[in-house]
Each structure stands twice: as C-alpha cells, then as structure tokens.
Amino acid sequence: xxxxxxxxxxxxxxxxxxxxxxxxxxxxxxxxxxxxxxxxxxxxxxxxxxxxxxxxxxxxxxxxxxxxxxxxxxxxxxxxxxxxxxxxxxxxxxxxxxxxxxxxxxxxxxxxxxxxxxxxxxxxxxxxxxxxxxxxxxxxxxxxxxxxxxxxxxxxxxxxxxxxxxxxxxxxxxxxxxxxxxxxxxxxxxxxxxxxxxxxxxxxxxxxxxxxxxxxxxxxxxxxxxxxxxxxxxxxxxxxxxxxxxxxxxxxxxxxxxxxxxxxxxxxxxxxxxxxxxxxxxxxxxxxxxxxxxxxxxxxxxxxxxxxxxxxxxxxxxxxxxxxxxxxxxxxxxxxxxxxxxxxxxxxxxxxxxxxxxxxxxxxxxxxxxxxxxxxxxxxxxxxxxxxxxxxxxxxxxxxxxxxxxxxxxxxxxxxxxxxxxxxxxxxxxxxxxxxxxxxxxxxxxxxxxxxxxxxxxxxxxxxxxxxxxxxxxxxxxxxxxxxxxxxxxxxxxxxxxxxxxxxxxxxxxxxxxxxxxxxxxxxxxxxxxxxxxxxxxxxxxxxxxxxxxxxxxxxxxxxxxxxxxxxxxxxxxxxxxxxxxxxxxxxxxxxxxxxxxxxxxxxxxxxxx
Numbered sequence: 001x002x003x004x005x006x007x008x009x010x011x012x013x014x015x016x017x018x019x020x021x022x023x024x025x026x027x028x029x030x031x032x033x034x035x036x037x038x039x040x041x042x043x044x045x046x047x048x049x050x051x052x053x054x055x056x057x058x059x060x061x062x063x064x065x066x067x068x069x070x071x072x073x074x075x076x077x078x079x080x081x082x083x084x085x086x087x088x089x090x091x092x093x094x095x096x097x098x099x100x101x102x103x104x105x106x107x108x109x110x111x112x113x114x115x116x117x118x119x120x121x122x123x124x125x126x127x128x129x130x131x132x133x134x135x136x137x138x139x140x141x142x143x144x145x146x147x148x149x150x151x152x153x154x155x156x157x158x159x160x161x162x163x164x165x166x167x168x169x170x171x172x173x174x175x176x177x178x179x180x181x182x183x184x185x186x187x188x189x190x191x192x193x194x195x196x197x198x199x200x201x202x203x204x205x206x207x208x209x210x211x212x213x214x215x216x217x218x219x220x221x222x223x224x225x226x227x228x229x230x231x232x233x234x235x236x237x238x239x240x241x242x243x244x245x246x247x248x249x250x251x252x253x254x255x256x257x258x259x260x261x262x263x264x265x266x267x268x269x270x271x272x273x274x275x276x277x278x279x280x281x282x283x284x285x286x287x288x289x290x291x292x293x294x295x296x297x298x299x300x301x302x303x304x305x306x307x308x309x310x311x312x313x314x315x316x317x318x319x320x321x322x323x324x325x326x327x328x329x330x331x332x333x334x335x336x337x338x339x340x341x342x343x344x345x346x347x348x349x350x351x352x353x354x355x356x357x358x359x360x361x362x363x364x365x366x367x368x369x370x371x372x373x374x375x376x377x378x379x380x381x382x383x384x385x386x387x388x389x390x391x392x393x394x395x396x397x398x399x400x401x402x403x404x405x406x407x408x409x410x411x412x413x414x415x416x417x418x419x420x421x422x423x424x425x426x427x428x429x430x431x432x433x434x435x436x437x438x439x440x441x442x443x444x445x446x447x448x449x450x451x452x453x454x455x456x457x458x459x460x461x462x463x464x465x466x467x468x469x470x471x472x473x474x475x476x477x478x479x480x481x482x483x484x485x486x487x488x489x490x491x492x493x494x495x496x497x498x499x500x501x502x503x504x505x506x507x508x509x510x511x512x513x514x515x516x517x518x519x520x521x522x523x524x525x526x527x528x529x530x531x532x533x534x535x536x537x538x539x540x541x542x543x544x545x546x547x548x549x550x551x552x553x554x555x556x557x558x559x560x561x562x563x564x565x566x567x568x569x570x571x572x573x574x575x576x577x578x579x580x581x582x583x584x585x586x587x588x589x590x591x592x593x594x595x596x597x598x599x600x601x602x603x604x605x606x607x608x609x610x
Contacts, residue, residue, distance in 0.1 A: 014218075015135050015179075015252045021091035022255070027061035028081045029053060032099035034068050035109045040100060047199030048098055048141065051207045056094055058302055059214060059254050062086065071112030082122045087130035092252065094137045095119060098203065101142025103188060116140065116182075120245065124177060131179075135252040137219060138182040138245070141200050143191040182245040183223050193239055195490055202241055205229050215258065215299060218251040258304040259391045260326075264350060264361065265333035266310050269556045273518045273566040274333050274364060275305045277381060278388065302392060328391055329362070331384065336366040336562045340374060347376045367565035381568070424474040424507045425601060428500065429546075430531060431514035432523060433482045436548035439586040440514055441466070441479045444594055449477075463499050470598050478503050484530040497534045510601050511535070511543040513577070517552045517563065520570035528573060541608065543577040544600055545570075550583035550593075580604060 029052060033045045049067070056063045064084070066077050074097070087093065097119075100107040106114045125132045185192035185202035194200040209225045217225070223243050230240050263271045275298055294309035306327070332350070334343055343363055351358045363378040365371070371380060379387075427444060431437045441464075442448045449466040464479040483496035511531060515524050531539045553563065560581065564571040574581045582597045 013250050015091065015133075015248075015250045017091045017253065017255050021089060022060045022257070024086045024089035025059070025061040025092065026064065026081075026084055026086040026090050027056045027094035027096070028064050028066075028077065029056065029094075029096045030066045030069055030074060030077060030098065031096075032068055032107070032109050035100075035107075035111070037111065040107075040111075042098075042100070042194065043196040044194050044199050045098060047197075048194075048203040051199065052096055052098070052203055055207045055210055056096070059094075059210070059256050061094060068109050070110040071108030071114045074106065074108055074114040075118060078119060078122050082128045087128065090134065092135040092137065093123070093131060094139065095123070096139040096141075098141040098200070101140070101144060103144050106140070106142050120177070120180060120182075123180075134179060135219065135248060136180045137252075138180065139206070140182065141185045141192060141203050144184070144186055144188050178247050178249060180245050180247045181219065181223075181243060183226075184242050184244055186239050187242050190239065193489070197490070201230075201239060201489075202226075206241075210254075214254045215256055218253050220246070220248065220251070256302075258299065258302060259328050259388065260304045260306070261329045261331060261388075262306045262308065262327045263331050263333060264308050265331075265346075267333070267335065267556045267558075268307070268310075269518045269552050269558065270333040270335060270566065271307045273563070274331070274381075275307070276519055276521060277567055277569070278305075278384065279303065279521075303388075329384075329387065330356075330360050332361050332363045333566075334363055334366065335556075335558065336368070336565045338366075340376075344375050366562070367568055367571070423472070424476065425605065426476045426478055426504050426507050426509040427601070428478045428480060428504065428509055428511045429514055430480055430511055430527060431482070432527070435514045435516045435519070436584070436586050437514040438464075438479050440512070440546055440548055440584055441477045443584060443586045443589075444468070444470075444475070444477055444597070446589075446591070446594070463496065463503060465503060470594065473598065473602070475598075476503075476507065484527050493534075501535070508605060509542060510604065511539060512546045512597075513543055513573075514546045514548060515570070517547050517549045517583070518567070520567050520573065522569065525569060525573060528576065540576050541578065542604070543580070544597070544604065545574050545577055545581040546597070547581060547583045548586060550585040551587065553583065554585075578604070 031045060031049045031052070033042050033049070035041055053063055053065060064077075064081055066073075069077060078095070081095070097106055101116075102113075104116055106116060108114055119138055121127060123131055123136050183206075185200065192200060192202055198204060206226050209222055209229065213222055213225060220243070223241070227241055227243075263274060265271060296307045298305045298307060332343070332346065347358050347361050347363070350356075350361055354360075359377050361377065363374070363376055364384060365378050365380050367381065369380070371378065371383075429437045429441050445466050445468045462481060465476065467474065467476050469475065478500065480500055481496055483493050483500075513524065513528060513531075528540065528543070531543070547560075553559070560583065564574070580600050582593070582600055584593050584597075
C-alpha cells in the first residue's frame with residue numbers, strides 16, 4: 001500500500017517529512033578504493049561510488065563525499081559532518097561507508113582502524129542534538145571476518161552504550177541511542193563480495209531496490225527486500241546483509257519527488273517505447289499502477305510516466321491535470337510518416353478535452369525528423385532528454401546524460417578469426433529473461449523442446465541443446481541462461497561461458513541476441529559488450545538481432561523503420577550487428593519467419609567465408 005499522511009493515525013507512526021526538510025537533506029559518503037598497500041585496492045568499488053552517489057542525490061540528499069581516507073580522516077570527516085549546518089533543518093541523514101573491514105571496524109587506506117561504534121556516538125542525541133528524533137540511516141559495505149579477539153556484537157553494543165554519563169537516567173540513555181538503523185553488507189563472521197567489474201553485490205542490489213521501491217515502502221521494508229534478494233540468490237557466494245542497531249520508533253518513508261510526464265498519442269507500443277527510450281529500462285522492470293480507466297502509471301525513483309489510452313478512447317482527460325503537483329511535461333507521440341494536419345487535430349482535441357492551451361502539449365518527433373516549422377509545438381527525443389535533465393538537476397536527481405557510456409568498463413580484446421565453412425551451424429540464443437528466448441528456440445526447432453513459459457523472469461538455468469534440419473543445413477539450437485545478469489557472480493558467468501564455448505567448438509556459431517519489440521534497453525547494449533568480452537571482440541560480426549513479440553508491431557501498423565526511429569539504442573545495436581534483424585512471433589507456427597532467419601544466417605556465414 002502506498003503510504004500517505006492523510007490518515008492522522010497513520011501519520012502519527014511516520015517520521016515527519018516536509019518540503020522544507022527535504023530541501024535540507026544531507027548525507028555523508030566515504031568510499032575507500034585505493035590503499036597505501038596497492039594489493040589492497042578495492043577494484044570495482046568505483047561502480048559503487050557512482051551508484052551510491054546518484055542514489056542519494058535522487059532521494060534529495062546533498063552528498064558530502066570523500067574517497068580514500070585514512071582511519072583518522074574517517075574519524076575527522078564524521079566529526080565535521082556531525083556539525084554540518086544543514087542538520088538542524090533536515091528530516092534525516094544517511095551515512096554510507098565502503099571499505100575493507102573486520103568485526104566492529106572499518107579500515108582506513110593506511111590500514112589504521114576506525115571503530116564503527118564511533119558513528120553512533122558521534123551522531124547520538126548527546127553529541128549531535130540537531131538530529132534528535134530524526135532517522136539516522138547507516139550503511140556499511142565491508143567484510144566482517146572473525147579475529148581471535150572476536151566479541152559477540154551485542155556485547156560490543158552494550159559495552160559502548162553503558163556509560164554516556166553517570167548523570168543520565170535510563171530513559172535519557174534510551175533517548176540518546178534512539179532513531180538509528182544500521183544496514184551492514186554481511187552478517188558477523190563473514191565476508192562481503194565485490195565484483196571487480198560491477199561493484200559490490202550489496203551496494204548494487206540496495207540501489208536497485210531503492211530505485212524501484214523507495215516511493216512506496218519505508219526504510220525497514222526496503223532493507224528487507226534487499227535481504228530477500230540475497231535469500232533468493234542461487235550464487236555460491238554466500239552473503240546475507242543484516243539490519244542492526246535498529247532503534248527507529250516510527251516508519252521512515254523517503255517520499256522522493258518524482259518528475260511527472262503524461263504521454264498522449266495513438267498506439268500503446270509508441271508510448272511504452274518512449275518510456276523505455278528515456279529510462280533505458282524495460283517498462284516491465286518499473287513499478288506500475290492504475291490511475292484512471294485504461295491508464296497506467298509507470299514509476300521509478302525519479303520519474304512518473306502516465307501512459308494514457310488512445311485518443312479515440314472515452315476518458316476524463318481533465319483528471320490527468322488534477323494531480324498535485326501538476327505534471328511537468330505533456331508529450332504526444334506520433335509515428336513515422338505522420339500527417340501534420342492529423343497531429344494538429346489531435347492537439348486541438350486534447351486542448352478541448354482538458355481545457356489546457358495547445359502549447360501545453362509537445363509532439364515528440366520520430367528519430368529521422370528534424371525540428372521545423374510545424375503548426376504545433378514539437379521537439380526531438382534529444383530535446384526531451386535535455387528538458388528532463390534540467391528538471392532532474394533542479395531536484396538533485398540523476399541526469400539522463402550522466403549515465404555511464406560503458407557501465408562495465410573497458411573489456412579485454414580477444415580475436416576469433418575462425419573460418420565458417422561447415423554445412424552445420426550452431427544458433428546460440430542470448431538475451432535477458434522474459435524476452436521469449438527459449439520460446440524462439442522452440443519456434444526454430446518447430447516443436448517444443450526447450451523449456452519455455454510466459455514470464456518476466458529467467459526460465460533457463462543451464463545451457464540446453466536441441467537439433468533439427470532446416471533447408472538442408474544441420475542446425476543445433478543452444479539456449480543459454482541469462483549469463484550476463486548484473487547480479488550473477490563472476491564464477492557463475494564464467495561457468496556458463498565455458499559450457500557454451502565447449503558446445504560451440506565443433507561447428508560455426510551464430511549468436512541470436514533476443515530482444516522483445518519495444519523493450520530494447522541499455523542492458524541489451526551491455527549484453528553485446530559482454531559477448532565481445534567473453535567470445536571475442538568480433539562477435540558482432542556473428543550476431544543477428546532477433547526481435548520477439550512481432551505481433552505487437554503488426555497491431556500498431558508499424559514497420560521496423562518506425563521502431564528504429566523510436567528506439568535509437570536498438571538501431572545502434574542492429575547497425576553494429578551489420579543491420580541483421582529478424583522479427584519473430586512465437587505464438588505462430590508458420591515457417592516463413594524461420595526461413596527468413598536462416599536466409600540471414602546463411603548470407604552472414606557466406607560473407608565471413610570470403
């Protein structure tokens with residue numbers, strides 16, 4: 001249930017958050033990456049730095065940010081933070097420290113120890129009265145391996161709490177330690193895992209959970225969802241984050257302000273493709289809810305997209321503008337080849353139905369169109385990005401233009417100059433869960449051999465192999481798991497890659513990068529990069545883009561060119577793969593689509609033989 005403060009009884013159990021207090025939010029972030037002893041450097045921790053900084057900013061916190069501090073410098077930074085002038089007016093604080101560690105300590109870059117207990121002492125009611133009755137969220141990413149002198153955690157807490165002053169009553173001592181919660185990356189006596197390419201499992205998971213759910217759940221439930229993710233993990237790297245020192249007496253909701261965008265136009269696919277294009281994420285990965293009849297709201301921590309029904313659908317359009325605060329942008333999507341006259345009529349109809357002037361509505365031009373002299377207000381997709389960036393910057397949110405161009409960093413260069421001369425071929429299905437990858441394998445085989453079901457989650461857990469004969473060519477279909485999922489440990493990915501390579505040793509291989517129509521995101525771009533890292537930097541020369549759910553294109557009356565104009569990421573990936581792209585509708589059993597795929601495969605193999 002979405003939390004609101006309208007119910008008085010409910011509000012009594014929620015820490016107060018006001019517009020003014022949110023504008024003074026402040027956070028401390030310390031991330032030790034480089035150490036005096038180079039062998040201790042935390043490779044991959046720079047990913048955590050970027051992710052955590054942007055998460056805190058997106059939640060409205062000004063971030064006091066430090067990197068590579070010694071033990072004493074950590075102590076000094078915390079002391080200075082406890083005296084920050086914004087603390088008087090903020091509603092809460094975050095303190096995030098990422099480094100090496102052990103039981104009850106965090107390592108400075110000089111290997112000198114900083115005791116985690118000092119965090120609580122420095123920010124308690126006695127030493128930091130500005131934070132009395134305000135939530136203090138402590139996040140620690142560090143190992144907690146055992147030492148010979150290991151002491152039970154509860155004993156440590158009790159020993160450190162027991163004597164703030166002999167003049168304090170028991171009630172005073174309780175008050176001093178109130179309103180804390182600490183979330184640690186692992187349980188006592190264990191380690192915290194970090195990928196050298198993707199960052200720590202804990203910070204990356206925490207950011208994903210907060211990005212998706214912080215608008216809906218309180219801080220304790222958000223932490224619980226992070227723990228549930230680790231509980232469900234099939235990884236060999238055993239790790240379980242823990243909630244500790246929880247003295248919150250109320251629920252703490254972050255109440256992030258989102259940028260509100262209403263999308264009008266004809267065709268559901270067009271609207272959802274625009275959302276995917278803006279966020280770089282499939283709409284299925286976003287939280288969604290119903291607003292009015294035939295209307296869905298897609299949300300993340302920064303944006304709220306109101307996806308309206310087609311313009312010819314009966315709807316109380318005026319209600320879209322009854323929200324408080326009103327929407328930040330009103331966009332109208334149009335297909336490639338649109339008629340100026342028809343679009344102007346749509347704008348006029350919207351103006352009449354909503355009572356808003358025509359210039360409130362901005363038409364988003366398809367990719368190949370340039371700004372021109374239209375009778376209606378229009379913009380390119382890049383201009384939409386720029387406007388959203390301005391809105392995000394004004395609210396301290398992550399800018400679209402600030403997304404890292406290559407999230408996983410540089411990759412090792414590998415060569416694969418193998419000649420493809422065989423009458424046999426391996427078709428290797430690659431892609432994320434829920435795209436119809438396994439179903440496409442069954443379509444190619446002409447029968448249900450590979451396990452498949454309608455799901456947004458991965459179905460294939462191990463490589464599966466089946467064979468068939470198509471137009472005189474022996475085809476071996478290899479269905480792979482989502483081996484490049486960002487949360488799969490490197491050892492698991494390496495195992496899947498090794499198995500796949502072994503299966504592909506004997507015959508030439510063609511990689512089918514499976515994506516669902518209208519849902520091409522930055523993740524697919526990363527998959528292609530990871531394929532290059534694992535199978536050779538020329539793997540794109542052996543790759544065909546396979547778009548599933550092709551029936552959606554037909555229902556919208558759209559061509560591939562229309563789709564490319566809406567999704568430049570898809571266009572870019574397809575161009576990198578030699579413009580090889582085939583559309584599948586797996587609910588149909590006709591062989592035409594399979595033959596078209598095989599024609600594309602054969603032409604590609606012949607080209608590589610020359």
